Every structure is written in structure tokens, then in C-alpha cells.
Amino acid sequence: MHDTVLVVTLIGILGIGAQWIAWRTNMPAIVLMAIAGLIVGPFLGILKPEETFGEFYRPIISLAVAVILFEGGLQLKFSELRGLSRGIGQLLLIGGPLVWIFGSIAGYYVAGLDWPTAILFAGIMIVTGPTVIIPLLRQAKLSTRPSAILKWEGIVNDPVGALAAVITFEYVITRNMASLTSFEVFGSLIFGSILCVAWGIIVGRGLAEAFRRGWVPEYLKAPILLTAVLLAFSVSNLLQEEGGLIAVTVMGITMANSKLPSINQIRHFKETIAILFVAGVFVLLTANLTLETLAMIDLRIMGFVAVMLFVVRPAAVMLSTMRTELSLQERLLVSWIAPRGIVAVAVSGLFAASMTPENGFENGHLMVPLAFAMVFATVILHGFTITPLGKFLGLASDAPPGVLIVGASPWAVALAKRIKELGCPVLITDPSFRRLREARQKGIDTFYGEILSEVTEHHIEFVRYGYLLALSGNEAHNALVCTDLAPEMSRNSTYQLSAKGRDDSRQSVSYALQGRSFLSEKTGLEDLLRRHWAGWAFQFTRLSEEFTPAKYRERLPEEAMIVMVERKGGLVFQTSEAPIELQVGDRVLAYVPPETGPLQKPSKKKDEKAAGEGTSEDVKEIERRKSEAIDKLKS
Known part of the structure; x- marks a missing residue:
């Protein structure tokens, strides 16, 4: 398929369609997007993104990743670190390097990579993508503390992992060229990274000040913000390769903590854009795979993935969070949940093309299959286990959705x-x-x-x-x-x-x-308060094959109100836009006048609930309301 407009349309349909199905089925969206990309890409050959977009393929992915990281930074508030600063700090400053070290060893001894490739890929594996973490957190409904830990780690570590890969790549290339010493290489990279951080802060604060002072009208805030993200990204990439990822993340964090009156509207707009980009980029990346690349995933690669999941990540987290405020349950959850996402795949793809034997990388061709193996394994395993594990550890509520x-x-x-x-x-x-x-x-x-x-x-x-x-x-x-x-x-x-x-x-x-x-x-x-003081009361009634919705409505007083029903799918509240359609099996809560008796007569069976669902309690409540109303009238 070479019609660019048709390709873009197909990517949008697949990406957003997969996310909608994921919402309906409560499945990890990234799994469905990956499956959609694989079907239309390597399996059917309908979509070949690199051929369609040509030289624009990689810039498109880079810019999309930049917007995704900025949107993630917009969600990071320093106030969330209250009581967690030490735990998150050690997880980022100690846990990240430990993953890099342990992952490099696993890459060399388990996956059979050469040292440069193993070190570079392990640096990329520091990331725990926010494009995957945030949807998983919504799905699992974790409590605030573990949710904040995973969110901060995922968003901050994405540019850090990319920077680790840049450091390794530049060091190997420079050593082969023999033009710079190791000290000069690291000094240059550190200086460039500092400049990128400073540039991100400058752009973020400047834009926040412009919004706060009213220099930008409301209808232009979102377009100017998007343009500023692209500016920060492109300029930082000139200062330091892949430094744009650092700059846009810092820019997002800066704006999130600037106390802007319109930050919520900005955040919602950027979230919408990020969702579109996540859908498009992941379909693009999976569709661009080939059957030959997938065939490279052998037992050694699967063994490497297993070691990263069950040894490297748990060891790094448990060691780095010792003597912190994190509980054992929180440490266990964080040590298991580390899904890799779009940034890992995108950065691997960007470097793989230049990782040739001539440049000092003997196994550079394995970067892409390794990255996809890690993404698929972590997303599937963590996506389907985060909810039950969170409930088992007491970090997620297993109660029905509350009110x-x-x-x-x-x-x-x-x-x-x-x-x-x-x-x-x-x-x-x-x-x-x-x-x-x-x-x-x-x-x-x-x-x-x-x-x-x-x-x-x-x-x-x-x-x-x-x-x-x-x-x-x-x-x-x-x-x-x-x-x-x-x-x-x-x-x-x-x-x-x-x-x-x-x-x-x-x-x-x-x-x-x-x-x-x-x-x-x-x-x-x-009006409701007048009825309340007049003795009106709430009454539950269970509908059944014997006591049908039609019989219930016949006995319900004309002035009474159906408030809500409890059914298998949860609670349904009465609204003017969508009046409740009663069904057999519903447990109906109605607001009835004081003279109303039980709408369904109690059964002669001992188990009164089977017939009347607590009707005696409802009668007592109504009688109590009557007494209160009479006492108020007398007084």
C-alpha cells in the first residue's frame, strides 16, 4: 500500500480501534495495537511504513515520542513526592544504574551479545515506558503511593534510558575513530545533557510566564505549546544527540509545577494528542517488522527476557529501595511491574541502523528483535498481572467501584x-x-x-x-x-x-x-429536602421473574422516584437524559412517600431477602421518618 493518505487513515483506524476494544474488554491496549500492526505488517504485507514514508519515517517517530514524553512530564507534580521522595530518588538514581549493570551482564552471558551491544541495549532497558504504565495504572486502580512511584519512574527513566544508549553509542564510535579520549567523550555528553536540561527549563518557564501574564490568548495556547515542544526537542537534538527527549520531559515537569490556571485544559489537550501518537507510532513500529526479524527471536533471546524479568529487575529494585519509606508490598509490586513501551522500541530502531560491525557492534542486528521480545513479554505479563497482584498485596481495592x-x-x-x-x-x-x-x-x-x-x-x-x-x-x-x-x-x-x-x-x-x-x-x-423532612424514605426492591418490572411500576406511587438500580454491571443512576429501563434481576432503590408500604410483600420463606430484599428494614425506616416528621410538626 503506497497511498500515503490511505496508510495514515488505516494506521489511525487500527490504533484507535485497538484502544477502544481494549477499553471495552479491559485488556492492555498496547497488546492489541501490537497485534494489529503485526497482522497488517509482516503477516499480510498490507502496510510497509518505511517504504511508504521513506526518509520521513524516523523523524515522524522521533517527534511523536517527544510529544508523548512531554505529555508524561505534564503529569508529574512534585507534590506527589510527599513521603516518597527518598524511595523514588533511590529507585531512579540507584535502581536505574543497577538495571544497566545487571542487564549488560545478562546480555553478554545469556543473550550472547558482544559487550558494546549488551551495554547499549541494557541502557535502553532502564526505561519503563509511560505509554504503557499510565494505561495500566488506570486499569489496575492502584492506591496513590505505588501509582505515583511507577508513574514517576516510567516518565523520568525514558529519557534517562535513551541517554544511556547515546553515551554507549558515542563512546564506542569515538573509541573506534580514536579521535577523542574517554574523558573527553563523557565530558562532552554530560555537558550536552546539562545544556538540554537547562534549555527545557527555560522553554517551560518562559511559556508558563507567557500564559500566566496573558500574553497568549486561550485559543492559541495549545498550538503554541505544541510548537514549543517541537522547538525544544529539535534544538536540544542539535546540542546533544537524543537530548531532545531530556529537554521535553524537563519542560513538561517544569510546566506541571508552575501553578498555571489553565494547566488542566492544556494537559487534557496534550493527552488527546499523545493518545493519537501512541496509537500511530506503535502500529507503525510493529507493522515495520519483517518475518526475518521475528525469526531471530530464539531461545537465547527468550532466556535473556526471562532473566531481565525475574532476576535483574527484582534485584535492582529490592537493593535500591532498601531503608526507604516504601513498604515491602510496594517494593514487591514495583520490582515486578516494569513494562517497556514505545520509547524502548523507537530508540532501539533508531540505533540499530548504525550499529554495524564496522562501527564496533557485532550483534547490532539483534537490537530490534530483542526490544520487541521485551516489550511483548513485559506488556502481556505485567498487563494481565498488575490488577490481581495489586489486590493480593493490598495495594488495590477489590471492592466494587464506589460512589x-x-x-x-x-x-x-x-x-x-x-x-x-x-x-x-x-x-x-x-x-x-x-x-x-x-x-x-x-x-x-x-x-x-x-x-x-x-x-x-x-x-x-x-x-x-x-x-x-x-x-x-x-x-x-x-x-x-x-x-x-x-x-x-x-x-x-x-x-x-x-x-x-x-x-x-x-x-x-x-x-x-x-x-x-x-x-x-x-x-x-x-425539593428533596422538603420530602426528606416530610418523612419520605428510600426503599430497596428486588425484581424477579415473579415480581417483574411491570408489576413493580404498577405498585410504585406516581409521585415516587426511582433513584438507582444495582445490576451485574454495577450501579445505574436515574438521569433525565437516559431514564432507567428496569430489568429482571435489578435491585431498585426508590424514594417513596411516608405512607408507602413494601412494594413487594415478603415471602413466607425464612429467607426474607430472597423475596423482599430487606423490606422489613425499609418499613422501619419509613416509620422512623414518619415519627421524625410528626415530632417536627409538633415542635
Whole structure:
């Protein structure tokens, strides 16, 4: 296939299609992208990227990797290092060199490589690609500490691994040319790396200052930022070969810690671009393989991969993190999880072309098959084991996705209590300590503070919660919370309540800024609180073949409201955009008037739950509400 437009379209369809399937099936996306590339590349011969793009093939990959690393740097905040600085520091400064040393020995004695090739490839293996780590962290829903460790290591080590390969390559080439001493080679490389770091900081701070002072309009921020990334990358590559990877990573970290008001919008835009590039680059790299290259993967290469996985990585991590604040469980998890990604493959491919026997590399042709063997093995093994291992070590929650409720009104607390009965984690947040008192008394987890504060992420394990209910009395605040947290929790899982049940276009927040309308657009907090004090109560009912959805709706009072249902796929909340379609097997939570009795009469069987799902408790709750309402009226 030589039609460039058609090739680009096919790459986009394969890459994004693989990521969508991965999202639907909860499989590692990079595995599916690699399979797609192999099918259309070496197996069917439909796609031959290097022939199609010619001399532009390698620059395309280099620029894409630069944007990916910058986007990764944008996610690194120094505040995440709170309580972890020593552990992460030793993992980077000691663990990386140990992997390089142990990997070089394994490459020479196990894979049969010559020393220059073994040392260069081991340097590349320092990387634990962020393009793989970050999707895996989303999938595994690890707790904050191990997630921060793996994320920092993956993003910072990518340029470090590339630099290690550059140092080895330049040293071998220079020694063969006999034009410079070893001291001069290392001095030049170190000086060049310092310049690249300084250049990345300068560009990052300059751009942050320009954004902060309003010198750049909002609609130009993203295009200017992308251009600045390419500028930082290209200029640094002139200063030091592959130094652009260092510069763009430092630039991203600099901007992430500059306290920019628009950093979230910038981060989301760059994440979208990075996802497109990840999809395209990995399909390109796998499709560019040949059957001859794949045939080079023999027992020695597989033995090398096994040693790297089961000996080198665990030994390096356990040794480098001794006497740190990391727990044994965290050290064990980090010692196993180290998937290699796009940067490892891209850098190996870039160097392999120049690693000839004439330049001092006897086994340079094995670089690409070695890199792909490591990528496939680590991505598959780590991708499918990170979740069960995290749960086994107690570093990931095995509870169903929980519900995060913003606003501690009495109605919200009553709802939280019933959701908690399902075994789902529930957390209520509110900036008022007094309003949280009732929730604390009922044993519901609470967070005292502003949900939109920067420090909130250090106190709340957001990965535990799959649903957001913004139920405060301020409609604008509800909308802001949904807008801010939607990228993390998925917009389909963010719901908000109207403050007063208004649909007036002048007084309501624009629908484009809101979460999904919880219950209905005309149901406001004031209305719900009036019903709450009037004795309304929540009631659970299990639907079955005998007690069908139709019978349930017949018995449900006209003014009652279906709030949510529990079904096999999780929780489904009532919204105005998508009213709930009841199904047999659903456990329905309805909000009913005080005079309402059990909608399904209890069975004569001893196991009342099999028929009524706790209907006696619901009756008691309704009676309690009646008593409270009567007492308030009397007073």
C-alpha cells in the first residue's frame, strides 16, 4: 500500500480501534495495537511504513515520542513526592544504574551479545515506558503511593534510558575513530545533557510566564505549546544527540509545577494528542517488522527476557529501595511491574541502523528483535498481572467501584447510607465540618475539605470511586466539580443535582458545563429536602421473574422516584437524559412517600431477602421518618 493518505487513515483506524476494544474488554491496549500492526505488517504485507514514508519515517517517530514524553512530564507534580521522595530518588538514581549493570551482564552471558551491544541495549532497558504504565495504572486502580512511584519512574527513566544508549553509542564510535579520549567523550555528553536540561527549563518557564501574564490568548495556547515542544526537542537534538527527549520531559515537569490556571485544559489537550501518537507510532513500529526479524527471536533471546524479568529487575529494585519509606508490598509490586513501551522500541530502531560491525557492534542486528521480545513479554505479563497482584498485596481495592458524593445534606447522607448497604465504598465530602456530623454518626466515610483543592488528591483515593454525585446546594459548584473530575472518572459516571430544580436558561448553568442531570432537571435539592423532612424514605426492591418490572411500576406511587438500580454491571443512576429501563434481576432503590408500604410483600420463606430484599428494614425506616416528621410538626 503506497497511498500515503490511505496508510495514515488505516494506521489511525487500527490504533484507535485497538484502544477502544481494549477499553471495552479491559485488556492492555498496547497488546492489541501490537497485534494489529503485526497482522497488517509482516503477516499480510498490507502496510510497509518505511517504504511508504521513506526518509520521513524516523523523524515522524522521533517527534511523536517527544510529544508523548512531554505529555508524561505534564503529569508529574512534585507534590506527589510527599513521603516518597527518598524511595523514588533511590529507585531512579540507584535502581536505574543497577538495571544497566545487571542487564549488560545478562546480555553478554545469556543473550550472547558482544559487550558494546549488551551495554547499549541494557541502557535502553532502564526505561519503563509511560505509554504503557499510565494505561495500566488506570486499569489496575492502584492506591496513590505505588501509582505515583511507577508513574514517576516510567516518565523520568525514558529519557534517562535513551541517554544511556547515546553515551554507549558515542563512546564506542569515538573509541573506534580514536579521535577523542574517554574523558573527553563523557565530558562532552554530560555537558550536552546539562545544556538540554537547562534549555527545557527555560522553554517551560518562559511559556508558563507567557500564559500566566496573558500574553497568549486561550485559543492559541495549545498550538503554541505544541510548537514549543517541537522547538525544544529539535534544538536540544542539535546540542546533544537524543537530548531532545531530556529537554521535553524537563519542560513538561517544569510546566506541571508552575501553578498555571489553565494547566488542566492544556494537559487534557496534550493527552488527546499523545493518545493519537501512541496509537500511530506503535502500529507503525510493529507493522515495520519483517518475518526475518521475528525469526531471530530464539531461545537465547527468550532466556535473556526471562532473566531481565525475574532476576535483574527484582534485584535492582529490592537493593535500591532498601531503608526507604516504601513498604515491602510496594517494593514487591514495583520490582515486578516494569513494562517497556514505545520509547524502548523507537530508540532501539533508531540505533540499530548504525550499529554495524564496522562501527564496533557485532550483534547490532539483534537490537530490534530483542526490544520487541521485551516489550511483548513485559506488556502481556505485567498487563494481565498488575490488577490481581495489586489486590493480593493490598495495594488495590477489590471492592466494587464506589460512589463519591459532594455535599453533605441530610438527603445525601440518607442516600449514602443505603448505597453503603450494597457493599459499595461511599465517601461524602463537604467543606463544612458541621454538615458532615450526621454522616460521621452513621459510619459513612467523610472528607472535610474542598473537593477542588489541589491537596485533595493526596487525601482521597480517587481510583476507588467509579461514580460522582455532585449534590451540593450550589448548582455552579456542582457543575465545576463535574467538569473538573470528568476526565478522571469518565463523563458518563458524573452526575449533578440542580440547586433548585430550575430549567430557566438565564439562571441555570450551561448544559455543556454540567454533569449528567441526576434524577431530573426539575428535581432540586430544596425539593428533596422538603420530602426528606416530610418523612419520605428510600426503599430497596428486588425484581424477579415473579415480581417483574411491570408489576413493580404498577405498585410504585406516581409521585415516587426511582433513584438507582444495582445490576451485574454495577450501579445505574436515574438521569433525565437516559431514564432507567428496569430489568429482571435489578435491585431498585426508590424514594417513596411516608405512607408507602413494601412494594413487594415478603415471602413466607425464612429467607426474607430472597423475596423482599430487606423490606422489613425499609418499613422501619419509613416509620422512623414518619415519627421524625410528626415530632417536627409538633415542635
